[in-house]
Each structure stands twice: as structure tokens, then as C-alpha cells.
Amino acid sequence: MKVLMFGWEFPPFKSGGLGTACYDLTKGLSAIGTNVTFVMPHASDKEQAEFVKLVGTSNLSKNIKIKSVNTVLTPYMTADQYHDKIQSLNGTSNSKEVYGKNLYEEVERFSLIAPHVAKEQDHDLIHVHDWMTYKAGILAREKTGKPLVAHIHATEFDRTGGNPNPFISHREYEGLNAADIVIANSNYTKDNVIQAYDIDPEKIKVVHWGIDPENPHYDLNYSSALSDADKLVLFLGRITIQKGPEYFIEAAKKVTEHVDNVKFVVAGGGDMLPAMIDKANELGIGDKVIFSGWLKGADVHKAFQMADLYVMPSVSEPFGLVALESMKNNTPILISKQSGASEVIKNALKTNFWDVDEMANKIVNTLKYDSLYQDLKENSYKEAQKFNLIEPARKTLDIYHEAVGGLKNG
Amino acid sequence: MVSICFYFQVHQPMRLRNYTIFDIGKKEDYFDDEKNLEICRKITRKCYLPMNKLLLDLINKYNGKFKISFSISGVALEQFETYAPEVLESFKALAKTGQVEFLSETYYHSLSYLYSKDEFKEQVEMHKKKIKKLFKQTPKVFRNTELIYNNEMANYVEKLGYTGILAEGWDKILGWRSPNFLYKPKGTKNMKVMLKNYRLSDDIAFRFSNKGWNEWPLSVDKFSKWLNAANGDGNLVNLFMDYETFGEHQWEDTGIFNFMQQLPEELLSHKDNEFVTVSEALKKYDTVGELDCHQMLSWADLERDLSAWLGNRMQQDSIKRLYDLEKDVKATKDKELIEKWRKLTTSDHFYYMCVKYFSDGDVHKYFSPYDNPYDSFIIFSNVMNDLIIRVKELNKPKKRSKDVATTAITEQTRT
Structure with a gap:
């Protein structure tokens, strides 16, 4: 099975979960002997330094060829981040149209190159990741006639809290419709796709993510003066509407009314960061909430390891790989029920994202009762070991066979 | 001769409602009345009423030859009183037949024996009174919560005046010996322990509807053959199980009710067989040896421990x-x-x-x-x-009236 894969980012050219997901998937596929050629936009060294979390690619086997397309694209994952980036480059623009137009151009350029790459690269199947690459996949298929598998890691509805950018959601709709098979990373995402785009449920397969067990940072067991002095509750991710940071701050306020020695760490950046800083101050817990900005590499793991509890209050989380990362770092988790992760993780505290009281209730008890904290920690760590890269890769390979077989028979 | 002793455990806990940190100091109602009512009604419909009727009919039909024993926790009885009085009435009707014996246990189905002997004693006493009041009989045989048992426990219970106690017939305690005899718990004077035949009990309670089981489906004929085989390997087969087995754990459509309806006839067709209650079994048979059980034994899981x-x-x-x-x-x-x-x-x-x-x-x-x-x-x-x-x-030590008055005034000034 030779796979031609179109992606938007790949370590070290990555900014978010999509890059990790593509890296993990191709690593898993490679381990079970599947050849993948990964096509992605090229990024300059300057961009890499600012955005990229470095994960060594040296231990990838030769089954994966990284093919860079010569465009001026920078690595980004969402329209929001692209917007941030454009703003920081141009300094002034606030208009969504500006970034929309630029983004459109970049995606278009990538798409137009796709058929040429497809012609050069021998393959049995085309696999595309999220809306940026869907058109590339469609055009490549037109050229080669190979089956198209469209992976959906997050819908535009997830990212925007239900206010999609019409251009992006249209691209999603086209790609998902055109695909022979759609892979969703959770039943939660599958349901969202059916609801938003009326895609035939029969052709949507669910492959839950695993996590790479080989990461040297997991065993750091890091602590610091901060974590020695106080209990720490961590939020880590983009500070955007999708991730529900305001619910975290509101819960934090309630927790401080029950627990004295506690600090809240908000790690990450995003358009809601200034509002969240204001909110913490308004609620009178400015001294209890630490905004750390984006963390990179080992620092991410250190943050998990310092924390007593990781909270993922996402409003809509297609999967939430970060929850597994926390468990791997031996830090128990509280996650929203509006997440794919909550479908597969058992040893976790779970609440609805909007239920701030329940969130505070669970945080307070975890901080106050060592028995709960220890049992949760021990069992979630144990459970995290069940997740790996082979299982999702095997399921994906089965889907490849089905797609290729389906095309031959049909 | 094989005596068959059916013993059923009836219990429903008082479940807690979702009580959060924000309720502390504000709400006194801990228990989820709505959920408890709902579950009690559901099991009443699926198990308690149909099974009580089935047993009553069998007792009437066999006229003194079919007998059973029950232990009903006090918390379950209270819920019947409030949520399902007709269940209580049907248990009373069973009691009146004279073919049904009720056992002692802790009123609250608690683990108090392990944590407070005083509390344990009080709960056992409370339960005894409740049974006497409702069913007009005084329990003589004791079963601890989840059949939790060891030597010390048997000795303690003997001092409370009981002559018999129930336990799991677990191989690790019995060794080569059969559970189908009575044994004397180590250190006791006149105590007898009745051991659950877990293989035959679990054939009904756990495996009955398991289609992956190579003996499925279980017929009365097959089960009787297994049971009759105990003849020669003992004189008493103790079939102990949760009463909710019937209709709740094993649903009606598995055929569990039909099975139970036909079983007495099949078993009694063998002239060596008879049904006994727990006290009758104790009276009828002598102990054949001593049972030495240091560790805490229960009837749960493969471990049969407290985990x-x-x-x-x-x-x-x-x-x-x-x-x-x-x-x-x-x-x-x-x-x-x-x-x-x-x-x-x-x-x-x-x-x-x-x-x-x-x-x-x-x-x-x-x-x-x-x-x-x-x-x-x-x-x-x-x-x-x-x-x-x-x-x-x-x-808190009572405040003197002067302090109380001062507090009241302060409160007033504040508002």
C-alpha cells in the first residue's frame, strides 16, 4: 500500500495538534510497513523558530518520504492562528477578509500543485488532512483516479464555536462529500460532521487517536518552587473560544473560595488572552492566575508534571490529544464531555464545559483529598499506557484497503 | 439424602444525590429520593413482585415441601415501606406460610464489623427488631454483609447468641473438603457455618443467560443432575444468591422464572432430595470438621476478598x-x-x-x-x-442565654 498524503504541517514544521497527529499517524503506518509520501507546504527557518515545537524526525523510518511543495506558506493550523500571524506581520489589519483572501490564495496554490505531485509520485491512495488540503486531494484524484480518504481532525464549527467562516466550511463540505471514505477522530466529530454537512454516516469511519509511547520527556517528574509552594491547576492550549478558557477562569474563582494554597496556570496564546487576563483581574484572582504564554518542547511536559490537575474545558473538542499527553505525564485530568477524548478515556473527571460549579466541585475535591488525587493519577497513568500509535494505524490501514477494494469492485 | 437450601439476599441502598461543595452547610437532603424511588419501583416490577408470587405459589403447591430463606436489609425494608408497600405485603404473605425463614444481618448492610463492633451490634439489634416486627419471627442465623467472614467474626457472632452463620464455600479455605457439609468455625463452641456452593449458585446467578457458556442453555434437568451428584459428596447444597438475580440481573426473557418454577418439581422427583431452611439445616446435620479461616472472606469477585x-x-x-x-x-x-x-x-x-x-x-x-x-x-x-x-x-457547648441574646442583637443590627 503506497499512500500519497497531503498535510498542512509536519514536525518540525508544526504549530498545533494536526502536525502531531500527522506525525503520529505516519509513524504508526510506517511501523506496520505502509509507505507514505507526505506532501506539505514549505516553511522558512524564521517561521520554524517562532512556531515550531521540535520533535525529532530522525527516528522515523525510511517508509516515509517528506515532500515539500515550493510555496511561501508558513505553518499554521487554523484561520485564527493564520489571522494572528498576518496581524503580527502586517501590524494593523483586523479584517477577516484580508486573511481570508491570503489564506485562500495559499490553499489554492497548494491545491494546484497537487496534481503535478500526484503524477510524479507512485501511489494507490490519496489521504488528505483537514480542509486546507481537501481541494488538493480532489484535484490529485482527478489526475490519477485513485481513491480519496478525507481525514477530519476538527470541523470549522468546532474551531469557531458554531460561527463558521463560509469559505472554510464550504471547503470542508466539498472535501467530505467528494471523499470515498471519511475518517473522523471520534464519534463526537462524526456526529458533528453528519449534523453540519449531512454526510452519509455509512462512509464515516472513526479512528481514535493514540499517543506515542516513546517520548523522553514523560519521565522528567519535574517540580519547581511554584509547584512546591502551591497546588497547581493547568489550562494548556489555544486561548480561543473553542477551548473554553473563560469557564476555566470562572471555575478558578470558585475554587479559590474553597482552597487557599492554589494557583492556576494558563499556558498558551490566542485571541482571547487579553480578555482572560482582564477577567481574572475583575474576579479578583489576578494574583492566583499565571499566564505563561506558549510553551515549547520539554516545557510543555514540565508544565504537566508540575500541575496537580489538568483541565480541558473545551466547548467542542474533536478529540483532545492533549488530555492523553497529560495522563502520560502522570497528571490527572478533568475534561469536558463535549470532547472525543471523553468517549475513550475512563479514568478522568468529566463535566459539561458550561457547568462551572461542577468543574469547581471536582477541582476542589481533587486538590483537597489526596486519596482521590492519588487513585485518579495512578489509574489514568495506567490507562494512558493502553494508547499507542499502532492501533490507530492498523484501523487506518483497514480503511485504506476498504477504499482501494471498494474502487476496484465498484 | 441431599438437602437443598435456597437463600436469597434482598438489598437496596439509599443512593446519594449529586451533592456538591456548594451544597455543604446549605442542604440537608443527601439522598436521591427520586432515583431511589425509580429504582425501587423498577425492581419491584421486574423482580420482587413476580418472584414473590412465584415462590408463594410454589410453597402452596408443594404444601410444606418447598422452603426458602431470606435476608432483607433494613434499608431495603424501609424503601419498601415508602416506595413499594405491596412488596412488603408479599414478603409478609411469604412469612405467614411458615416455610420461609428470615436471617439476621446489619440493618444498613454495612461493613461496621470491620470498623466498629459497637455500631455493628447496634445495627444487628435494630435489624432483628425490624424483622420481628414485620414478620413475627426472631432470626437465629446470621449472615454478614457480602458474606464477609473469618474465625474472629464467627466467634463474635456466637457471643451475640447465634448458632449459625453463612460464608462462601471457597476452595482456598476448604482445600480438598466439600462445601456440602456443615463445619465448626475455629474457636467457637456450638457454632455451625453453612457454606455457599458457589459453582451451583453461580450457574443460576451469573451464568444462566451467558450464551458463551458451554452449558447454555441451562435446563432444570441438567441442573438437577449436577445437584444430585452432590449426593455422596455431602448432605447439604447451599444455593445462596442475590434475590435480584430473578428478573433484574437475569431478565425475564432469559427464562429464569420458568426455570425456577420447574426446578422444585424436578428436584423433588428424586426421592432423596428435600428443601430446608437455614435453621432446619443446622438442626438436621452435625458438623464434620473445623473450618479455619483467618483471612477476611467475602462472596465477591474471583478474589473473594474485601477489595x-x-x-x-x-x-x-x-x-x-x-x-x-x-x-x-x-x-x-x-x-x-x-x-x-x-x-x-x-x-x-x-x-x-x-x-x-x-x-x-x-x-x-x-x-x-x-x-x-x-x-x-x-x-x-x-x-x-x-x-x-x-x-x-x-x-458545641450551649451558649449562655446572655450570649445568645447578644448574638441576636448583633444579627439584628447587621440586617
């Missing part, structure tokens, strides 16, 4: 906090508060915190009204914290 209730930190922590409060709760002399505390002693609250089944994904084994073991702990913990506040409040 389902006390296996993890959450469970140990909660139960310790609960019994640490015993003295102070009782010092309040506040009946209602003491009753609430006692309802928290029910073993199910700790079972809900058990992670092992939950983690293994064995959903069938993890019966819980809550989403997960951690939620169960949090709810229990919050309730405990409220109880602690109330106990402290009531145990």
Missing part, C-alpha cells in the same frame, strides 16, 4: 472518615442525624468507588448510579463534610 469495597485509597479514606465521626455523631443524640450517618455506612457507597471493574471495562459488573468511581468519592466526601459541620454545630 471491591476497601481496595483503593478513596474507599479507605472515606470509610475511615465516616467511622472517625461515629462518637461525635452519637454524642449529638440527634436521631435524624445519626440515621443519616448510618445510611452512609451502607457498603454500596464504597463499592461505587471501586475502580477495578470500571477500569477493566466490565460494565456489567460495575453497577453504579454515578458516572464513575471518582464522582462517587466526591459526592460522598461532600456529604461527609456537611455532616461534620452539623455534628460540630450540635456538639
Whole structure:
């Protein structure tokens, strides 16, 4: 099975979960002997330094060829981040149209190159990741006639809290419709796709993510003066509407009314960061909430390891790989029920994202009762070991066979 | 001769509602009346009423030859009184036949024996009184919560005046010996222990509807053959199980009711067989040897130990906090508060915190009204914290009238 894969980012050219997901998937596929050629936009060294979390690619086997397309694209994952980036480059623009137009151009350029790459690269199947690459996949298929598998890691509805950018959601709709098979990373995402785009449920397969067990940072067991002095509750991710940071701050306020020695760490950046800083101050817990900005590499793991509890209050989380990362770092988790992760993780505290009281209730008890904290920690760590890269890769390979077989028979 | 002893355990806990930190000091109603009512009604419909009727019909039909024994927890009886009086009536009707014996247990289906002998004694006494009042008989045989048992326990229970006790017929304790005899618990004078034949009991209670079992489907004919084979390997087959087996754990469509309806006829067709109640079994047979059981034995899991209730930190922590409060709760002399505390002693609250089944994904084994073991702990913990506040409040030395008056004035000025 030779796979031609179109992606938007790949370590070290990555900014978010999509890059990790593509890296993990191709690593898993490679381990079970599947050849993948990964096509992605090229990024300059300057961009890499600012955005990229470095994960060594040296231990990838030769089954994966990284093919860079010569465009001026920078690595980004969402329209929001692209917007941030454009703003920081141009300094002034606030208009969504500006970034929309630029983004459109970049995606278009990538798409137009796709058929040429497809012609050069021998393959049995085309696999595309999220809306940026869907058109590339469609055009490549037109050229080669190979089956198209469209992976959906997050819908535009997830990212925007239900206010999609019409251009992006249209691209999603086209790609998902055109695909022979759609892979969703959770039943939660599958349901969202059916609801938003009326895609035939029969052709949507669910492959839950695993996590790479080989990461040297997991065993750091890091602590610091901060974590020695106080209990720490961590939020880590983009500070955007999708991730529900305001619910975290509101819960934090309630927790401080029950627990004295506690600090809240908000790690990450995003358009809601200034509002969240204001909110913490308004609620009178400015001294209890630490905004750390984006963390990179080992620092991410250190943050998990310092924390007593990781909270993922996402409003809509297609999967939430970060929850597994926390468990791997031996830090128990509280996650929203509006997440794919909550479908597969058992040893976790779970609440609805909007239920701030329940969130505070669970945080307070975890901080106050060592028995709960220890049992949760021990069992979630144990459970995290069940997740790996082979299982999702095997399921994906089965889907490849089905797609290729389906095309031959049909 | 093989005597067959059917013993059924009837129990329903008082489940807690989702009590959060924000309720502490504000809400006194810990128990989820709505959910308890709903579950009680459901099991009444599926199990208690149809099975009680089936048993009553069998008793009438065989006219003294079919007998059974029950243990019904006090918390279950209370719920029948409130939510399902017709169930209570049907148990009374069974009692009146004279073919049904009721056993002693702790009123609250608690683990009190392990944490407070005083409380244990009180709960056993409470339960005895309740049974006497409702069914007009005084229990003579004791069964501890979840069949938790060891030498010391048997000796303790003998001192309370019982002549018989129930336990699991577990191979690791018995060795080569058969569970189908009576044994004398080590150190006791006249005590007899009745051991559950777990293979035959579990054929009905656990395996009956299991299509993956190579003996499925289980017919009365097949089961009788197995049971008759005990002839020669003992004289008493003890079939102990949860009463909710019938209609609730094994649904009606599995054929469990038909099975039970036909079983007595098939068993009695063998002239060597007879049914006995627990006391009749004790009277009829002598012990054949001594049973030495140091470790705590239960009828749960493959381990037959206490790990389902006390296996993890959450469970140990909660139960310790609960019994640490015993003295102070009782010092309040506040009946209602003491009753609430006692309802928290029910073993199910700790079972809900058990992670092992939950983690293994064995959903069938993890019966819980809550989403997960951690939620169960949090709810229990919050309730405990409220109880602690109330106990402290009531145990405060009474203020002199002058202080009270001053406080009242201060309150007034503030508002």
C-alpha cells in the first residue's frame, strides 16, 4: 500500500495538534510497513523558530518520504492562528477578509500543485488532512483516479464555536462529500460532521487517536518552587473560544473560595488572552492566575508534571490529544464531555464545559483529598499506557484497503 | 439424602444525590429520593413482585415441601415501606406460610464489623427488631454483609447468641473438603457455618443467560443432575444468591422464572432430595470438621476478598472518615442525624468507588448510579463534610442565654 498524503504541517514544521497527529499517524503506518509520501507546504527557518515545537524526525523510518511543495506558506493550523500571524506581520489589519483572501490564495496554490505531485509520485491512495488540503486531494484524484480518504481532525464549527467562516466550511463540505471514505477522530466529530454537512454516516469511519509511547520527556517528574509552594491547576492550549478558557477562569474563582494554597496556570496564546487576563483581574484572582504564554518542547511536559490537575474545558473538542499527553505525564485530568477524548478515556473527571460549579466541585475535591488525587493519577497513568500509535494505524490501514477494494469492485 | 437450601439476599441502598461543595452547610437532603424511588419501583416490577408470587405459589403447591430463606436489609425494608408497600405485603404473605425463614444481618448492610463492633451490634439489634416486627419471627442465623467472614467474626457472632452463620464455600479455605457439609468455625463452641456452593449458585446467578457458556442453555434437568451428584459428596447444597438475580440481573426473557418454577418439581422427583431452611439445616446435620479461616472472606469477585469495597485509597479514606465521626455523631443524640450517618455506612457507597471493574471495562459488573468511581468519592466526601459541620454545630457547648441574646442583637443590627 503506497499512500500519497497531503498535510498542512509536519514536525518540525508544526504549530498545533494536526502536525502531531500527522506525525503520529505516519509513524504508526510506517511501523506496520505502509509507505507514505507526505506532501506539505514549505516553511522558512524564521517561521520554524517562532512556531515550531521540535520533535525529532530522525527516528522515523525510511517508509516515509517528506515532500515539500515550493510555496511561501508558513505553518499554521487554523484561520485564527493564520489571522494572528498576518496581524503580527502586517501590524494593523483586523479584517477577516484580508486573511481570508491570503489564506485562500495559499490553499489554492497548494491545491494546484497537487496534481503535478500526484503524477510524479507512485501511489494507490490519496489521504488528505483537514480542509486546507481537501481541494488538493480532489484535484490529485482527478489526475490519477485513485481513491480519496478525507481525514477530519476538527470541523470549522468546532474551531469557531458554531460561527463558521463560509469559505472554510464550504471547503470542508466539498472535501467530505467528494471523499470515498471519511475518517473522523471520534464519534463526537462524526456526529458533528453528519449534523453540519449531512454526510452519509455509512462512509464515516472513526479512528481514535493514540499517543506515542516513546517520548523522553514523560519521565522528567519535574517540580519547581511554584509547584512546591502551591497546588497547581493547568489550562494548556489555544486561548480561543473553542477551548473554553473563560469557564476555566470562572471555575478558578470558585475554587479559590474553597482552597487557599492554589494557583492556576494558563499556558498558551490566542485571541482571547487579553480578555482572560482582564477577567481574572475583575474576579479578583489576578494574583492566583499565571499566564505563561506558549510553551515549547520539554516545557510543555514540565508544565504537566508540575500541575496537580489538568483541565480541558473545551466547548467542542474533536478529540483532545492533549488530555492523553497529560495522563502520560502522570497528571490527572478533568475534561469536558463535549470532547472525543471523553468517549475513550475512563479514568478522568468529566463535566459539561458550561457547568462551572461542577468543574469547581471536582477541582476542589481533587486538590483537597489526596486519596482521590492519588487513585485518579495512578489509574489514568495506567490507562494512558493502553494508547499507542499502532492501533490507530492498523484501523487506518483497514480503511485504506476498504477504499482501494471498494474502487476496484465498484 | 441431599438437602437443598435456597437463600436469597434482598438489598437496596439509599443512593446519594449529586451533592456538591456548594451544597455543604446549605442542604440537608443527601439522598436521591427520586432515583431511589425509580429504582425501587423498577425492581419491584421486574423482580420482587413476580418472584414473590412465584415462590408463594410454589410453597402452596408443594404444601410444606418447598422452603426458602431470606435476608432483607433494613434499608431495603424501609424503601419498601415508602416506595413499594405491596412488596412488603408479599414478603409478609411469604412469612405467614411458615416455610420461609428470615436471617439476621446489619440493618444498613454495612461493613461496621470491620470498623466498629459497637455500631455493628447496634445495627444487628435494630435489624432483628425490624424483622420481628414485620414478620413475627426472631432470626437465629446470621449472615454478614457480602458474606464477609473469618474465625474472629464467627466467634463474635456466637457471643451475640447465634448458632449459625453463612460464608462462601471457597476452595482456598476448604482445600480438598466439600462445601456440602456443615463445619465448626475455629474457636467457637456450638457454632455451625453453612457454606455457599458457589459453582451451583453461580450457574443460576451469573451464568444462566451467558450464551458463551458451554452449558447454555441451562435446563432444570441438567441442573438437577449436577445437584444430585452432590449426593455422596455431602448432605447439604447451599444455593445462596442475590434475590435480584430473578428478573433484574437475569431478565425475564432469559427464562429464569420458568426455570425456577420447574426446578422444585424436578428436584423433588428424586426421592432423596428435600428443601430446608437455614435453621432446619443446622438442626438436621452435625458438623464434620473445623473450618479455619483467618483471612477476611467475602462472596465477591474471583478474589473473594474485601477489595471491591476497601481496595483503593478513596474507599479507605472515606470509610475511615465516616467511622472517625461515629462518637461525635452519637454524642449529638440527634436521631435524624445519626440515621443519616448510618445510611452512609451502607457498603454500596464504597463499592461505587471501586475502580477495578470500571477500569477493566466490565460494565456489567460495575453497577453504579454515578458516572464513575471518582464522582462517587466526591459526592460522598461532600456529604461527609456537611455532616461534620452539623455534628460540630450540635456538639458545641450551649451558649449562655446572655450570649445568645447578644448574638441576636448583633444579627439584628447587621440586617
